[in-house]
Amino acid sequence: IAGITQAPTSQILAAGRRMTLRCTQDxxxxxxxxxxxxxxxxxxxxxxxxxxxxxxxxxVPDGYSVSRANTDDFPLTLASAVPSQTSVYFxxxxxxxxxxxxxxxxxxxxxxx
Amino acid sequence: QKEVEQNSGPLSVPEGAxxxxxxxxxxxxxxxxFWYRQYSGKSPELIMFIYSNGDKEDGRFTAQLNKASQYVxxxxxxxxxxxxxxxxxxxxxxxxxxxALNFGKGTSLLVTP
Numbered sequence: 723i724a725g726i727t728q729a730p731t732s733q734i735l736a737a738g739r740r741m742t743l744r745c746t747q748d749x750x751x752x753x754x755x756x757x758x759x760x761x762x763x764x765x766x767x768x769x770x771x772x773x774x775x776x777x778x779x780x781x782v783p784d785g786y787s788v789s790r791a792n793t794d795d796f797p798l799t800l801a802s803a804v805p806s807q808t809s810v811y812f813x814x815x816x817x818x819x820x821x822x823x824x825x826x827x828x829x830x831x832x833x834x835x
Numbered sequence: 836q837k838e839v840e841q842n843s844g845p846l847s848v849p850e851g852a853x854x855x856x857x858x859x860x861x862x863x864x865x866x867x868x869f870w871y872r873q874y875s876g877k878s879p880e881l882i883m884f885i886y887s888n889g890d891k892e893d894g895r896f897t898a899q900l901n902k903a904s905q906y907v908x909x910x911x912x913x914x915x916x917x918x919x920x921x922x923x924x925x926x927x928x929x930x931x932x933x934x935a936l937n938f939g940k941g942t943s944l945l946v947t948p
Contacts, residue, residue, distance in 0.1 A: 753933055764940035765879070765923070772933035780935070812878055816934075822867050822927045824936055826878040 724748055726827035728813050734833045735803050743798040743830050745813030751825075752818035754796040755780075756788060758809040759829075765812070771796055772818065803834045839926050841939035849947055854911040856942050858924030861905070867927035868900060868907045869936060874920045882909070882922075914946045 729744045747754065756768040767780030771790040785807060787799045796815075800807055813827040838861040848854045860868075867886050871879035885891045885898040885907065897910040911918055921943050925936040 755935065762940070765938040767935055770930060770933075770935055772931055776932075778931040780930075818933060822934055822936070823869065823881055823884060824925075826880070829878050 726813055726815055726825060728811075728827040728830050730830060731828070732831040732833075734835065735800075737803055737805060737834055739803050741800045741803055741832070743800075743811055743813075743832070745796045745798070745827060746794050747796075747813075747815045747825075747827075748794065749815060749817070749825070750793060751815035752793070753816040754790065755814040755816070755824065756786070756796070756798045757812045757814065758782065758807075759812060760809050768798065768811075803832075805834045808832060808834045839924055839937050839939040841922075841924050841942045843940060844943040845945050846942055847945045847947060848914050850914060850916060852914050852946075854914045854918065854944055854946070856909040856911075856922050856924075856944065857906060858908065858939055859906045860924075860926045862926070862928070863902075863905060865902075865905075865926045865928070868898070869925040869927075870896075870898060870907075870909045871923040871925060871938075872920045873923060873941065879923055911944075914944075916946045916948055919944055919946050 726747045755770045757765045769788040771777045811830045814824040816824045869884045870882045873879045883898045885900045891898045895912045899908045921941040923941045924939040
């Protein structure tokens with residue numbers, strides 16, 4: 723059982739380019755989340771999905787989009803990357819249904835130049 | 836935005852001592868609380884969760900919750916150098932039709948040999 727996988731591990735991207743960060747979980751968890759973590763700012767929620775087919779905006783959604791076509795996958799897309807999106811991105815999942823614990827993927831380190 | 840506050844540290848304790856990490860939260864209606872540990876360059880991993888007032892023990896770790904005073908703490912007994920990490924406090928918050936975790940910015944702990 724892999725848990726949550728994220729790809730790529732790291733990426734350097736030119737400003738203005740489109741980028742999709744991938745997240746896959748094999749735990750059949752209902753809820754999934756995308757966070758960014760920046761020094762001094764902690765973990766901030768970008769988007770979330772409580773169940774397949776639904777998504778919602780978190781604290782810092784601007785410049786990002788997500789989709790949840792099935793239970794396992796929750797990709798995060800940067801339509802036109804900007805340097806302020808340089809960050810470490812974590813995907814997380816939670817069983818839902820009364821279990822609140824979130825489990826994190828290994829993260830993607832993204833640098834936008 | 837409901838606040839979760841932690842002292843950023845670093846908190847330095849000698850090996851074998853008790854490390855005490857504190858967290859306060861602003862939403863008096865909060866019910867579920869979590870402690871995560873994050874090593875440098877790694878993703879957060881769950882240490883403990885606590886829902887009820889009082890103490891909850893798991894090995895060398897004890898979580899303490901006081902809802903009246905709106906604080907939650909984590910005690911680490913017999914601290915080891917391997918406990919050196921950033922500790923994140925998180926509070927469950929309603930989000931859409933489900934829930935999310937609102938994280939504090941973390942406290943850096945350094946255990947010195």
